[in-house]
Amino acid sequence: MYAVRRWVVRHSRGFEMIYNAFEPVIARLDPLWRSVGYARAERPVAKVERAIKGFLFDCKMCGQCALSSTGMSCPMNCPKTLRNGPCGGVRANGHCEVKPEMKCVWAEAWAGSQQMKSGKKIHVVQKPVDNRLRDTSSWLRVVRKIAEQRAGQGEQK
Amino acid sequence: MIFDDEPTPGEGLPILPGHVSPGRLERVLRAGKFAVTTEIDPPDSADPDEVFKRAAIFDGYVDAINATDGSGANCHMSSVGVCSLLTRRGYAMVMQISCRDRNRIAIQGEILGGAAMGVANIMCLTGDGVQAGDHPQAKPVFDLDCMSLLEIARGMRDDAHFESGRKLAVPPRVFLGAAENPFAPPFEWRPHRLAKKVAAGAQFIQTQYCYDIPRLKAFMSQVRDLGLLEGPNRVYIMVGVGPLASAKSATWIREHVPGVHIPDSVIKRLAGAEKQKAEGRQLCIDLIQEIREVEGVSGVHVMAYRQEEAVAEIIQSSGVLEGRVPWYPGRDGHPGKQKRETCPAH
Numbered sequence: 061m062y063a064v065r066r067w068v069v070r071h072s073r074g075f076e077m078i079y080n081a082f083e084p085v086i087a088r089l090d091p092l093w094r095s096v097g098y099a100r101a102e103r104p105v106a107k108v109e110r111a112i113k114g115f116l117f118d119c120k121m122c123g124q125c126a127l128s129s130t131g132m133s134c135p136m137n138c139p140k141t142l143r144n145g146p147c148g149g150v151r152a153n154g155h156c157e158v159k160p161e162m163k164c165v166w167a168e169a170w171a172g173s174q175q176m177k178s179g180k181k182i183h184v185v186q187k188p189v190d191n192r193l194r195d196t197s198s199w200l201r202v203v204r205k206i207a208e209q210r211a212g213q214g215e216q217k
Numbered sequence: 218m219i220f221d222d223e224p225t226p227g228e229g230l231p232i233l234p235g236h237v238s239p240g241r242l243e244r245v246l247r248a249g250k251f252a253v254t255t256e257i258d259p260p261d262s263a264d265p266d267e268v269f270k271r272a273a274i275f276d277g278y279v280d281a282i283n284a285t286d287g288s289g290a291n292c293h294m295s296s297v298g299v300c301s302l303l304t305r306r307g308y309a310m311v312m313q314i315s316c317r318d319r320n321r322i323a324i325q326g327e328i329l330g331g332a333a334m335g336v337a338n339i340m341c342l343t344g345d346g347v348q349a350g351d352h353p354q355a356k357p358v359f360d361l362d363c364m365s366l367l368e369i370a371r372g373m374r375d376d377a378h379f380e381s382g383r384k385l386a387v388p389p390r391v392f393l394g395a396a397e398n399p400f401a402p403p404f405e406w407r408p409h410r411l412a413k414k415v416a417a418g419a420q421f422i423q424t425q426y427c428y429d430i431p432r433l434k435a436f437m438s439q440v441r442d443l444g445l446l447e448g449p450n451r452v453y454i455m456v457g458v459g460p461l462a463s464a465k466s467a468t469w470i471r472e473h474v475p476g477v478h479i480p481d482s483v484i485k486r487l488a489g490a491e492k493q494k495a496e497g498r499q500l501c502i503d504l505i506q507e508i509r510e511v512e513g514v515s516g517v518h519v520m521a522y523r524q525e526e527a528v529a530e531i532i533q534s535s536g537v538l539e540g541r542v543p544w545y546p547g548r549d550g551h552p553g554k555q556k557r558e559t560c561p562a563h
Contacts, residue, residue: 140317140343140357144364144417145410147343148398148425149475157475158346170406183409185417188321188365188380 065118065134066163072132072172075116079128083206086199090207098204106197123193123201129181131172138165143186146170218250218541219549226307226546229335229390235449237374237420238392240337241309241544242281245516246421246453251509251537252516254311254423254455255528256283257303259293268294268302274525276545278532281309281338283423283518287318289474290350297327304335306546311394311423312336315344320360321369325379328370332389340394340423341366349475363395364417371418395419397454399436400429400478408439411452415445421453423518428479430507437513446513455516456508460524460531461497464488498527505535 068075093101106121113119117127120136126143127134135143139158146166149157154167173179193201220241224230229239236243245252255275260267272282284299300310312331314324328339343363347355361369369380370393377388395414399407411422427433433456445452461467461479464487471479483500490496505517517537521528532538542548 139346140359140362142343142359142362144362145406145413146401146403147363147476148396148401149345150398150401150403151475152402152478154402158348164402167403170403183413183416185364185368185413188361188369191360 061115061118062162064116065137066168068116069131069133069168069172073175073177075132076128076176076178083202087203087206090203093200093203094207098200102197102200105200106195109197109199121195122189123196123198124190125198125202126186128176128178129173129184129186130166131169131174131176131179131182133165133169133172135165135169141189142166143189145182218245218248218543220244223544223549224307226305229337232390238337238390240281240392242311242338242421243392245280245543250541251539252280252453252455253278253519253532253537253543254281254283254516255279255519255521255525256285256288257299258522258525259285259296259299261293263294265302268299269306271525272303272306272308273545275528277542277548278529278538279519280516280543281311283311283313283340286313286315286342286344287350288313288345290317290345290347290352290355292351297331300331300336301334307544308546309338309544310336311338311340313340313342314366315342316359316361316363316366317344317347318355318358320358321380324361324366325369325373328373328389328391329385332391337390337392338394338421339370339389339391340396341370341419342396345475364414367393367395367414367417367419392420393418394421394423396425397422398425398476400425400427400432401476404432404436407436408443408445411440412443412445415450415452419452420450421455421515423455424457426457426459426477426479426520427504427508428483430504430511432478433508434511437511441513453515454513455518456511456514457518457520458501458504458508459520459522460494460501460527461487462524463493463497467497498524498531501531502535505531505537509535509537 110121117134118137119134122136140147146164150164154164156162156164173182222231232239257271284296286296296313300312303310341363347353347357374388374391377385397411464484467479467484467487470477487493487496508514508517519528
């Protein structure tokens with residue numbers, strides 16, 4: 061919902077803290093995901109993720125969440141699905157060229173990023189969307205990556 | 218400027234050390250000359266002569282010509298088609314690629330095709346939304362954005378591979394450009410966004426229309442402070458200008474064309490003039506002369522939509538070429554090439 065997502069961006073710092081607390085918790089559940097099987101966990105987790113992130117961010121389930129790099133403003137709500145910043149068409153009042161009634165997703169992102177600890181991540185060039193990941197869980201992907209990195213470090217030791 | 222290694226029209230110049238392309242625009246910019254580019258109005262026609270005619274009116278006044286890619290989301294002859302015709306005659310082209318109409322498979326194919334035809338400059342754009350043009354019912358693609366397009370194009374050139382990682386036998390030798398709009402919000406982010414584009418591979422910038430010199434100066438000073446105009450990966454900034462036909466059309470553009478900012482003072486000046494069209498051209502000349510004095514600016518990009526015939530006169534009157542005659546077919550007496558068409562101002 062538009063009003064909710066704008067409220068979230070205004071409180072981007074708080075949501076950054078919540079996520080930073082949440083990530084290690086689901087990462088620690090790696091043995092659980094593995095015993096269920098990441099593939100089998102995919103559908104229920106994606107369903108929960110869609111419900112929560114859909115409500116908060118108007119998440120479009122691109123499957124490669126960039127919220128921590130975009131001031132908690134979901135770039136997939138940009139009508140041009142830009143992943144790297146605003147286009148040149150932003151109106152003088154900061155609204156969208158394509159949808160004049162909507163505030164530019166990237167003008168919001170900039171404001172949100174300025175409150176966040178990891179705000180500098182907005183300057184890093186994002187890769188284009190991998191369309192194969194659409195409708196899959198970003199959370200599980202992140203968790204799996206963390207677990208694999210840990211396992212890799214364990215082997216090195 | 219005349220290069221002593223001028224190639225046969227249609228063939229590239231030798232690539233100099235530290236250069237990435239065989240093109241004239243990169244040479245002019247790196248030589249520190251004030252560069253001038255313009256935009257050809259692509260015809261709604263399949264007639265090649267129309268393209269040659271529309272290019273010839275710029276002969277002797279511009280260092281490169283942009284071929285637009287469905288600008289304003291309106292359908293015209295493709296940028297690749299216009300470039301194909303004009304590179305044959307030896308024109309230095311800036312091939313615009315917009316992310317609106319094609320996915321990454323089509324775009325990477327066009328980069329190779331363009332470079333093979335002799336396109337030495339590629340301008341990576343996001344593109345206007347389809348709602349702005351004559352086919353609002355079309356599907357917007359936006360598989361890439363201008364930044365990821367820049368990064369992919371640079372990867373093709375410097376690392377000789379597609380986004381997929383598949384190898385290229387011969388990479389495209391292209392000078393990479395991008396757009397920037399210092400006149401649209403969020404203003405404080407615009408210089409940083411430019412830095413991001415440079416990090417993604419942009420080597421030259423053509424800005425949106427500039428009618429607000431103080432805003433340009435503020436932007437340029439931040440760009441300089443970010444160090445973007447120094448070092449081997451420096452960026453060359455060409456500022457967009459264009460003549461306004463009347464106060465009425467300026468007001469319309471301000472209200473309807475996304476991203477164009479025209480201050481009230483400009484509209485007042487036009488409205489107060491007896492001959493508004495002439496005043497619009499004079500304003501454009503004045504702006505070019507002011508822009509040239511802004512520290513760090515490397516050139517101007519003249520976009521004279523539906524006033525293309527005025528470009529030569531505007532550049533001539535502005536004096537920015539300082540007597541330099543940019544290449545055009547027949548300038549150095551190449552056999553079998555077009556005769557220079559006289560411009561109405563001379």
